[in-house]
Amino acid sequence: MAAADDASRPFAGLSDVSISGDISVEGDISVPVGSSRRDDEYSTLDEPVKETILRDLRAVGNKFIHVLYPKRSSALLRDWDLWGPLLLCVTLALLLQGGAADSDDQGGPQFAEVFVIIWFGSIIITLNSKLLGGTISFFQSLCVLGYCIMPLTVAMAVCRIVLIGGSGTVSFAVRLVVVTASFGWSTFASTAFLGDSQPANRKALVVYPVFLFYFVIGWMILTFSPSQ
Amino acid sequence: MSAGSGIRNTNTDTWGSFDDNLIQGGGRGGGGGSAVIDMENMDDTSGSSFEDMGEMHQRMKEEEEVAAEAAATEDDNAEDGEFLGMKGLKGQLGRQVADEVWQAGKRQASRAFNLYANIDILRPYFDVEPVQVRSRLIESMIPVRMINFPQKIAGELYGPLMLVFTLVAILLHGMKTSGTVIREGTLMGTAIGTCFGYWLGVSSLIYFLAYLVNAQITMLQMLSLLGYGLFGHCAVLFITYNIHFHFLFYVLWLLVGGLSTLRMVAALLSRTVGQTPRLLLCGTLSLLHMLFLLYLHFAYHKIVEGLLISLEGPHLAPIQRVARDVPDLILNATGRTLGASMMVHLGSTGGPLRIH
Numbered sequence: 003m004a005a006a007d008d009a010s011r012p013f014a015g016l017s018d019v020s021i022s023g024d025i026s027v028e029g030d031i032s033v034p035v036g037s038s039r040r041d042d043e044y045s046t047l048d049e050p051v052k053e054t055i056l057r058d059l060r061a062v063g064n065k066f067i068h069v070l071y072p073k074r075s076s077a078l079l080r081d082w083d084l085w086g087p088l089l090l091c092v093t094l095a096l097l098l099q100g101g102a103a104d105s106d107d108q109g110g111p112q113f114a115e116v117f118v119i120i121w122f123g124s125i126i127i128t129l130n131s132k133l134l135g136g137t138i139s140f141f142q143s144l145c146v147l148g149y150c151i152m153p154l155t156v157a158m159a160v161c162r163i164v165l166i167g168g169s170g171t172v173s174f175a176v177r178l179v180v181v182t183a184s185f186g187w188s189t190f191a192s193t194a195f196l197g198d199s200q201p202a203n204r205k206a207l208v209v210y211p212v213f214l215f216y217f218v219i220g221w222m223i224l225t226f227s228p229s230q
Numbered sequence: 231m232s233a234g235s236g237i238r239n240t241n242t243d244t245w246g247s248f249d250d251n252l253i254q255g256g257g258r259g260g261g262g263g264s265a266v267i268d269m270e271n272m273d274d275t276s277g278s279s280f281e282d283m284g285e286m287h288q289r290m291k292e293e294e295e296v297a298a299e300a301a302a303t304e305d306d307n308a309e310d311g312e313f314l315g316m317k318g319l320k321g322q323l324g325r326q327v328a329d330e331v332w333q334a335g336k337r338q339a340s341r342a343f344n345l346y347a348n349i350d351i352l353r354p355y356f357d358v359e360p361v362q363v364r365s366r367l368i369e370s371m372i373p374v375r376m377i378n379f380p381q382k383i384a385g386e387l388y389g390p391l392m393l394v395f396t397l398v399a400i401l402l403h404g405m406k407t408s409g410t411v412i413r414e415g416t417l418m419g420t421a422i423g424t425c426f427g428y429w430l431g432v433s434s435l436i437y438f439l440a441y442l443v444n445a446q447i448t449m450l451q452m453l454s455l456l457g458y459g460l461f462g463h464c465a466v467l468f469i470t471y472n473i474h475f476h477f478l479f480y481v482l483w484l485l486v487g488g489l490s491t492l493r494m495v496a497a498l499l500s501r502t503v504g505q506t507p508r509l510l511l512c513g514t515l516s517l518l519h520m521l522f523l524l525y526l527h528f529a530y531h532k533i534v535e536g537l538l539i540s541l542e543g544p545h546l547a548p549i550q551r552v553a554r555d556v557p558d559l560i561l562n563a564t565g566r567t568l569g570a571s572m573m574v575h576l577g578s579t580g581g582p583l584r585i586h
Contacts, residue, residue, distance in 0.1 A: 115418055126395075132349050133356040134388070206360040210392060218399050225406045 062086045069149050072191035079142050079195065087148020090155050091120045094219075097158045098226055116222070123215045124148060131200065131208045138199035147212070150192040154216065157184035158223045165228055177224060185220035189213055355387040355450070363389050370458040373492035377499040385450040390429065390457020396464050397425045401526065404471035424526070425460075432456060432518050436498075439514060443507030445498065455494055456519075462490030463523050470527060479527055487523045491516045 062085055095116035128143040136143075157180045164173050164180075193209050200208045366389055374381060401421040430453075437452045439445075447455075466486050470479040495512040502508045 119418070129349070130356075130388075130391075133353055135353070135357075203359055207358065207363065207388060211395065214392075214395060214399055218402065221399075221403060221406065 058083075058085065062089070065149055066152060069152050069191050072194040079138070079146065079199075082142045082145035084141070084145060084148065087120075087124075087145060087151070090148060090151045091117060094120070094151060094155045094158055097155070097162055098222060119218065119222075120148070120151065123218070127208075127211045127215055130211050131196065134200065134204050134207055136196075136200045136208065138196065143196065146192055146195045147215070150188045150195070150216075151219065153184035153187040153191070154181075154219055154223060157181050157220075158226070161223060161226065162228075165226075169227060181220050181224045185216050188216045188220075192216075352387075355385065358386055358388050362386075366458055367461050370461045370493055371486070371489045373489060373496045375496065377496060379500060380446055381497045381500040383447070383451040383455050383497055383501075385448065386454050387450075387457070390454055390460070393457055393460045393464060394425045394429050397460055397467070398422050400464055400467050400471065401425065404467065407471055428522055429453070429457060429460065432515075432522075435518075436511065436515055439511055440498075440502070443502065443504070443510060445502040445507065445511060447498070447501050455497055459490045459494045459519060462486045463526065466523060467526055483520070483523055483527070487520055491519045494519065 061081070061083065065083075065086055095113045098116050099112050124144050124147040127147060128138075128140055131138065131143060132140070160180050161177045164176050167173060189209070189212060192212050193205075196208065196212070197205055362384075366384060366386075398421045401424070402418060405421070433449070433452045433456045436456070437447070437449050440447050440452070466479070466482045469482060495516055498511050498515060499508055502511055
């Protein structure tokens with residue numbers, strides 16, 4: 003009898019599950035989810051342009067905050083965008099271009115150079131991390147590297163302000179400190195985001211080109227001197 | 231059989247499998263085989279994001295379509311045995327449509343897919359541990375006196391590539407510490423061109439020579455050997471760009487540059503047979519390697535500095551006005567020094583070369 007009870011109990015449980023009329027309800031649930039999602043997709047068509055732009059800007063600003071407090075959050079990785087990197091890159095290039103915007107032979111190569119260094123440098127680092135067996139996608143890595151230029155862009159702005167005051171030993175010391183700090187910040191932040199996607203034993207190999215990349219940019223910022 | 235060949239082809243061209251199926255008429259296993267291969271690729275490329283998944287999905291869909299088309303064709307062929315006239319026509323039509331779909335799919339997915347395919351091809355060369363890289367960097371400065379048995383040369387590209395990039399950064403640093411903020415773009419391009427040109431060019435040259443004299447070395451090993459040989463250059467240049475002291479440079483040039491050159495020469499010697507081939511290979515390599523260090527030091531350091539001094543250094547304004555002439559000046563000046571140092575060096579290295 004006991005054996006028969008034991009044998010029948012699992013069947014009873016199963017029958018409870020299978021008998022209950024939830025199946026049709028499940029079907030009903032799945033339909034509204036699909037339709038509501040479609041509604042959401044359509045609803046962005048009706049909203050004002052201002053709202054759309056503001057939402058995107060808020061997303062970009064949110065990621066800036068993530069870079070400032072690199073706490074291994076995956077928000078930067080999950081929904082990547084290249085607007086922030088483009089913005090930062092253009093800002094940095096414009097700042098580095100110097101006050102010599104009117105003398106065209108100075109401005110042209112400088113702007114293009116910064117632009118090319120940042121994008122090709124990021125691409126090379128990304129390819130390197132892929133080659134070393136990283137599990138991060140191409141654009142995610144570009145996004146992270148681009149956003150992590152932000153401390154250096156801030157340092158560039160600070161350097162411009164300091165350089166207005168004059169270019170002596172004190173100003174150089176201030177710039178050195180600022181650039182070094184922001185360089186360390188950039189490297190640390192990008193490592194915090196990119197580190198998890200790499201095999202643990204190869205982190206150093208991935209970090210080295212990142213270090214070199216930000217070092218070159220930092221060096222460009224430090225040696226920048228406005229022409230007249 | 232078709233599935234097997236397809237799997238072997240995964241790294242080079244996934245679509246090859248389908249091609250094989252079509253041509254060989256590999257029958258029932260065809261569609262299944264290609265689907266399996268696609269799944270394998272999905273794992274390989276380790277897509278972890280939406281754009282990857284989207285791309286995979288599209289590729290899978292394309293493949294499914296093609297497979298369905300092919301299957302339909304085959305079914306028709308099998309069923310409509312009696313309509314012998316229709317058979318050929320249908321088969322051709324199906325093949326044409328399948329070809330078209332295949333082409334379209336290939337074009338659509340080609341860019342990103344090529345990237346991933348190439349990465350898979352290159353991945354073995356980047357399969358290193360930090361410890362290995364460190365030990366290889368140290369080994370690049372230690373010549374091994376073992377020329378009877380072929381020395382082991384690791385075929386790896388991570389270290390060399392990173393060293394070349396480091397050298398580019400150091401060159402830029404040298405240019406900037408010497409005070410040339412002008413025409414940065416040109417200098418940057420020159421630095422990258424010089425480093426990669428030297429690495430790839432000299433590797434190819436030595437590989438060609440090694441091929442001529444039948445030395446046991448592959449292009450990959452040559453790239454790795456020469457790339458790690460640049461470690462000495464990086465160290466020397468980094469020190470001497472910061473410490474402007476010519477005696478120090480010559481000492482480091484002979485010591486560090488000499489050590490890294492000796493290491494490469496020893497590795498090459500152990501893989502070459504005969505006196506003349508050894509002399510040719512090692513002479514060329516050591517000459518080029520030592521001259522390159524000399525060139526980098528003086529071309530991007532002293533001459534640029536001398537240029538600044540000659541163009542009244544303290545004021546920045548004249549420099550910027552003369553900026554356009556800098557490339558010409560650098561070219562002329564470097565050409566002259568290179569020629570001069572070449573002659574000097576030929577004279578000085580002539581002795582050791584004859585000894586070999």
